[in-house]
Amino acid sequence: MSSIHLISRVIERDVKILFSDTFLIGIMFANFCIDLFVTAATFGNLIGSSYFLRIAPGSNLITAMVAAFQSGRDIWREKYIKDLASYLLTLPVSRRVFALSRITGGVARSVVATFPGTLVISYLYGILFSPRLVEAFVIVAVFSLGIVGLSIAVSAFASTIEVFATVRSAIQLYLSFLSTIFYDVSLFPAIVQPIVQTNPMTWAMQAFRELQSQGSTLYPISILVGPSVAFAMLGALCYLWYTRL
Amino acid sequence: MSSSTIQVTDSSELSAQTTSRLVLQMARRDIATLFRTPWIIISRSLAFIIQLFVFAYLISGLVISYPDYFRYYAVGAVVSTVASISFIIGYDIFEEAEEGLLDYLLTLPIPRREFIIGRALGGAVRAMIYTIPMFVIVAVLENFANPLSLIGAVLDLFLIAFGVTGLSITVAVSVRSANRFDVVLALLELAVTRASTALYPLNFLPAYVKVFAPFSPVTFAADSARAALTGLGLDVLGLVGLLAFVAIFLGLGATFYFRRLEGGVYA
Numbered sequence: 474m475s476s477i478h479l480i481s482r483v484i485e486r487d488v489k490i491l492f493s494d495t496f497l498i499g500i501m502f503a504n505f506c507i508d509l510f511v512t513a514a515t516f517g518n519l520i521g522s523s524y525f526l527r528i529a530p531g532s533n534l535i536t537a538m539v540a541a542f543q544s545g546r547d548i549w550r551e552k553y554i555k556d557l558a559s560y561l562l563t564l565p566v567s568r569r570v571f572a573l574s575r576i577t578g579g580v581a582r583s584v585v586a587t588f589p590g591t592l593v594i595s596y597l598y599g600i601l602f603s604p605r606l607v608e609a610f611v612i613v614a615v616f617s618l619g620i621v622g623l624s625i626a627v628s629a630f631a632s633t634i635e636v637f638a639t640v641r642s643a644i645q646l647y648l649s650f651l652s653t654i655f656y657d658v659s660l661f662p663a664i665v666q667p668i669v670q671t672n673p674m675t676w677a678m679q680a681f682r683e684l685q686s687q688g689s690t691l692y693p694i695s696i697l698v699g700p701s702v703a704f705a706m707l708g709a710l711c712y713l714w715y716t717r718l
Numbered sequence: 719m720s721s722s723t724i725q726v727t728d729s730s731e732l733s734a735q736t737t738s739r740l741v742l743q744m745a746r747r748d749i750a751t752l753f754r755t756p757w758i759i760i761s762r763s764l765a766f767i768i769q770l771f772v773f774a775y776l777i778s779g780l781v782i783s784y785p786d787y788f789r790y791y792a793v794g795a796v797v798s799t800v801a802s803i804s805f806i807i808g809y810d811i812f813e814e815a816e817e818g819l820l821d822y823l824l825t826l827p828i829p830r831r832e833f834i835i836g837r838a839l840g841g842a843v844r845a846m847i848y849t850i851p852m853f854v855i856v857a858v859l860e861n862f863a864n865p866l867s868l869i870g871a872v873l874d875l876f877l878i879a880f881g882v883t884g885l886s887i888t889v890a891v892s893v894r895s896a897n898r899f900d901v902v903l904a905l906l907e908l909a910v911t912r913a914s915t916a917l918y919p920l921n922f923l924p925a926y927v928k929v930f931a932p933f934s935p936v937t938f939a940a941d942s943a944r945a946a947l948t949g950l951g952l953d954v955l956g957l958v959g960l961l962a963f964v965a966i967f968l969g970l971g972a973t974f975y976f977r978r979l980e981g982g983v984y985a
Contacts, residue, residue, distance in 0.1 A: 494895060494898060496898060497898060497901055500898070500901045500902060500905050501901060503905055504901070504904065504905050504908060507905070507908050507909055507912055507913070508908075508912075510924065510926075511912045511913055511923070511924065511927050512912055514924040515918045515922055515923050515924065515927075516777070518783075518922040518923070519781045519783055519784060519787070519918070519922045520780050520781055520782075520783075524780075539901070539904065543900075543901075546900065554816055554817075633813070634809060634812075634813050635806070635809060635810075635813075638900075639761050639762070640761075642761070642765060643761050643764070643765065646764075646765050646768055646769075650768050650769065650772050650773045651768070651772065655773065655776070655777055656776045656777065656780065660776050660779070661772075661776070665772075
């Protein structure tokens with residue numbers, strides 16, 4: 474079996490795990506709806522209607538983050554609960570290829586899980602029937618790449634589910650509140666601004682906002698690629714480390 | 719006759735003592751787990767501090783339609799935090815079930831009623847231990863100094879913690895898939911805290927949320943705590959609502975927990 478075929482089989486397995494429970498996808502969409510139609514809509518009422526559109530993509534990116542973290546959780550469960558890790562490592566695929574396939578599978582899952590949300594945001598931004606819709610999915614995929622990497626890195630070190638959940642919450646906090654989802658970078662104290670400017674969420678949001686203003690997404694996406702690839706590599710390295718144990 | 723009456727009284731007193739001792743024993747076990755993982759307290763506290771001093775501070779500068787939104791948000795953040803932390807007991811129980819520890823715990827010589835009440839109490843006390851320092855920060859920041867008001871607000875926090883613990887136990891023992899459980903609990907946590915007046919004033923909620931937000935247990939707790947702290951008095955409706963919430967979910971949690979005893983597979 475060729476490497477490419479093996480990679481596609483691993484990705485297929487991960488996506489199938491997601492679809493083994495369609496209820497889960499429904500719940501994630503419900504999560505997105507609460508974020509968008511409760512939180513964002515309320516802040517729209519409190520601050521102004523244009524503010525709703527400004528923060529709307531944040532709801533979808535937060536859903537992408539939740540979906541991406543499910544991949545790390547699955548890997549954690551394979552190791553600690555289902556005792557599947559040893560079996561998976563006996564498959565006729567090199568560990569490096571296997572690790573990269575798991576990350577790609579996580580990205581695919583995240584894009585699938587946020588598919589309806591991305592369409593809703595694209596509708597709100599008036600690009601649903603435009604070729605720019607593809608860019609919206611690219612933004613979600615690149616953003617998810619980094620988060621999947623982070624979640625896999627956490628799963629390699631978390632010994633209990635509480636630890637995993639707590640670290641996940643801390644990362645969610647960093648991505649949500651120390652980014653430009655809700656406010657402009659200039660509002661932050663000068664000392665925090667570098668943290669905000671290196672946050673992948675900041676650049677994913679910036680890319681989505683360019684879609685709304687009919688600007689080019691090339692610059693924000695090219696910056697987003699940096700932390701995303703770095704986190705993905707970190708995830709792959711941690712996965713390889715943990716498979717050695 | 720007389721001796722028989724005395725005997726019955728003694729027996730019921732003894733039974734009451736044993737019951738409360740067993741409940742406390744179960745609660746102590748859950749509280750002890752908190753201190754075995756102190757870094758969780760640190761990370762949760764950090765979350766609250768970022769939420770309050772970064773998010774609330776910056777967003778209240780943008781909100782001009784509601785005066786002193788920071789104060790409103792600060793009290794609500796404590797209530798929503800205690801609600802969120804109370805959900806953690808569900809993770810504990812689900813993990814125990816997955817690992818087979820729950821089956822062992824159920825073989826202990828503790829009646830099931832005491833078991834469930836003890837666990838809910840332990841979860842609630844644990845959430846309070848987490849939240850009290852955050853509550854103190856808000857009290858100092860906003861000059862809430864009246865002892866009676868503070869006691870009233872703490873009571874509200876405890877009741878919401880107790881009720882949410884029951885709700886979390888209900889979910890933990892009724893959802894059998896780990897993936898589903900994780901996402902359902904996250905969704906429930908989000909729904910319970912966001913579709914309430916804890917963080918957003920009722921008038922600014924979208925119309926479709928405004929309809930049911932007044933009936934959310936988190937709304938009861940947040941409105942009651944705000945009324946106590948800002949000197950508006952006792953929110954009787956909020957307290958009654960909270961008590962009803964505690965009774966319903968403690969009862970439901972117990973019922974589902976008992977059903978779990980009949981066996982089942984955690985996938």
